[in-house]
Amino acid sequence: MDKVTSTIRLRMSAHDAHYGGNLVDGARMLNLFGDVATELLIKQDGDEGLFCAYDNVEFLAPVFAGDYIEAYGEITKVGNTSRKMTFEARKVITARTDISASAAEVLAEPVVVCRASGTCVTPKECQRLNK
Numbered sequence: 001m002d003k004v005t006s007t008i009r010l011r012m013s014a015h016d017a018h019y020g021g022n023l024v025d026g027a028r029m030l031n032l033f034g035d036v037a038t039e040l041l042i043k044q045d046g047d048e049g050l051f052c053a054y055d056n057v058e059f060l061a062p063v064f065a066g067d068y069i070e071a072y073g074e075i076t077k078v079g080n081t082s083r084k085m086t087f088e089a090r091k092v093i094t095a096r097t098d099i100s101a102s103a104a105e106v107l108a109e110p111v112v113v114c115r116a117s118g119t120c121v122t123p124k125e126c127q128r129l130n131k
Contacts, residue, residue, distance in 0.1 A: 046128035066095025
């Protein structure tokens with residue numbers, strides 16, 4: 001089986017900022033991982049499936065409004081109905097509000113801001129692909 005992966009990239013907005021200093025809530029990264037997991041399940045099974053549980057989550061660096069985050073995931077193990085997945089969120093552009101309100105900088109190397117792993121399930125009767 002070919003490796004099933006998904007990547008999405010988006011800008012964190014002022015609406016995403018939850019704490020002082022325009023700090024984005026870590027739960028926003030988990031929301032992105034949920035979207036990545038949905039795409040992975042559609043690619044694997046032709047169905048959105050269900051996210052059951054995270055078994056590990058690590059918040060590694062802060063994210064601020066104006067930062068661009070790239071969320072990546074891949075299926076690492078396929079069972080009858082379960083799909084084990086790993087996720088990584090990387091900051092690829094950072095806001096530079098220290099320079100001006102609209103300044104930003106493309107990072108030479110992405111900064112890993114969050115890693116996680118978890119399990120999703122696609123019921124047998126919903127699996128349409130890769131049978």
